[in-house]
Amino acid sequence: MIKITESNFLTSAQGVEDSLSDEVSEVVFLGRSNVGKSSIINALVNKKGLAKSSSTPGKTRLINFFSVKFMKDKQTYIARFVDLPGFGYAKVSKSMKNEWQKNLTNFLNKRRSIRLFVHLVDSRHRVLDIDKNLDEYVRSILHGDQKLLQIFTKADKLNQKEKSALKKDFPNALLVSSSKKNGIDKALMSIFDSLFGEIKQYD
Ligand SMILES: Nc1nc2c(ncn2[C@@H]2O[C@H](COP(=O)(O)OP(=O)(O)OP(=O)(O)O)[C@@H](O)[C@H]2O)c(=O)[nH]1
């Protein structure tokens, strides 16, 4: 059994330059605006409202750092979760959008404490250009000590047939509903595994 027993907001930053020191392993949650980045963080740590979520796209505007304490077999493991602004948020001016995108990609590229990129994709819109670009981008900057995990969000919006089809097309993908808490335990195990190494048994 893996659990997060403690989680706290640490600080916000605008970019890699004003981010806090990078000695702790980090998991970044990235994806389109409104895909459910902040919501999955809250579901994983089991704290409503730790990361601010909203039905209005563009809610998260800064890079937000959270400390998380995992517990497995009575041992604790420390890491950080990083909530990012969404890619492709349309309702800001073009120059501001470019500035954001530059900041974000710069952060993803330069922040060497990132051990895991969690790319969230809306399970109802799984082949959007913006996600393809994001996937390609992350793969292009991925170092040997970093991993990429794709998670489909908002599974509760799919019917059984759609869920089966998605699982067939993406046999290794994780399918999660943050609001219904489906798939959250599995996602947590997968994240823990990426951070702290092979675990042969999940029980
Ligand atoms: N039905 C359903 N809605 C969800 C789920 N996860 C998130 N949402 C909703 O989707 C909206 C956006 O969620 P956020 O977590 O704020 O999304 P975000 O990716 O952080 O958005 P930005 O910060 O704007 O980039 C909110 O209205 C959430 O309640 C889910 O699993 N199921």
Ligand SMILES: [Mg+2]
């Ligand atoms: Mg957000």
